[in-house]
Amino acid sequence: MSTRADAAGSLVGVTDGAAIVDKPSALASSAASSASASGGVLLVRDVGKSVSGPEGDLVILSSLNMRVSPGEALAIVGPSGSGKSTLLGLLAGLDTPTSGEVELLGQSLSTLDEDQRARLRAGDVGFVFQNFQLLPGLTALENVMLPLELAGAADAPSRARNMLAEVGLDHRAGHQPLQLSGGEQQRVALARAFVSQPAILFADEPTGNLDGETGRRVIDLMFSLRESRGAALVLVTHDERLAARCDRRLVMGDGKLTTG
Numbered sequence: 001m002s003t004r005a006d007a008a009g010s011l012v013g014v015t016d017g018a019a020i021v022d023k024p025s026a027l028a029s030s031a032a033s034s035a036s037a038s039g040g041v042l043l044v045r046d047v048g049k050s051v052s053g054p055e056g057d058l059v060i061l062s063s064l065n066m067r068v069s070p071g072e073a074l075a076i077v078g079p080s081g082s083g084k085s086t087l088l089g090l091l092a093g094l095d096t097p098t099s100g101e102v103e104l105l106g107q108s109l110s111t112l113d114e115d116q117r118a119r120l121r122a123g124d125v126g127f128v129f130q131n132f133q134l135l136p137g138l139t140a141l142e143n144v145m146l147p148l149e150l151a152g153a154a155d156a157p158s159r160a161r162n163m164l165a166e167v168g169l170d171h172r173a174g175h176q177p178l179q180l181s182g183g184e185q186q187r188v189a190l191a192r193a194f195v196s197q198p199a200i201l202f203a204d205e206p207t208g209n210l211d212g213e214t215g216r217r218v219i220d221l222m223f224s225l226r227e228s229r230g231a232a233l234v235l236v237t238h239d240e241r242l243a244a245r246c247d248r249r250l251v252m253g254d255g256k257l258t259t260g
Helices: 026-038 084-091 114-121 140-150 156-166 182-194 212-229
Strands: 002-005 011-015 018-021 042-053 056-068 073-077 099-104 125-129 200-204 232-237 248-253 256-259
Touching: 042 084, 056 084, 056 256, 073 084, 084 099, 084 200, 084 232, 125 182, 140 156, 140 182, 156 182, 182 212, 200 212
Parallel strands: 073 232, 073 248, 125 200, 200 232
Antiparallel strands: 002 011, 011 018, 042 056, 042 099, 248 256
């Protein structure tokens, strides 16, 4: 079985051409409660990441420490190739560190296997990607419904329609991603990310594939949705103007984080 990160934020197993997604379990709700009690939705302690190469180990990230509080917006900035996206994958449990510890929603990710990490993310973690990551065979409505259906929500269609209306796309509910503009696709992705009321949102260069004005509207919408729901945000970007909208800013360089 091979795996890939799916658009709903869980891990999808692909076997014999069929995609399998674990439904959320009590693990996620228990973890969210633990995170609230501890005062942090994300804790990082001495995290490092290295990969083996022909000339020995290549260090990508070294001894990183950080904390994200409930409702806080944190920007991680730095040039392309500085390790920002690698770090984001570690924070969300999509990859594992070589050393150190990541605690997401009160759960130590090192104590969980791949399926358990997927269940932890389901429902309580939202994702927004640069390339949208919508499932091309589904309509806008079906893409937004996906995390709700995985959670077994009986009212998934009505909640998804309401969420599409909130991002101004209820009239596009029956359109597939390729029938939508880039800005519309990212608004569908935002609707999908927020429909399950996540405790934390991970955003990786969310305006990278959009023109300036479209990107500004998408970011205004993302921050509005985040603030109205009280979700924490970890935003990876090279855009300093976008980073300035966050509560706090860290700079990635030479595999290390510094206060910006």
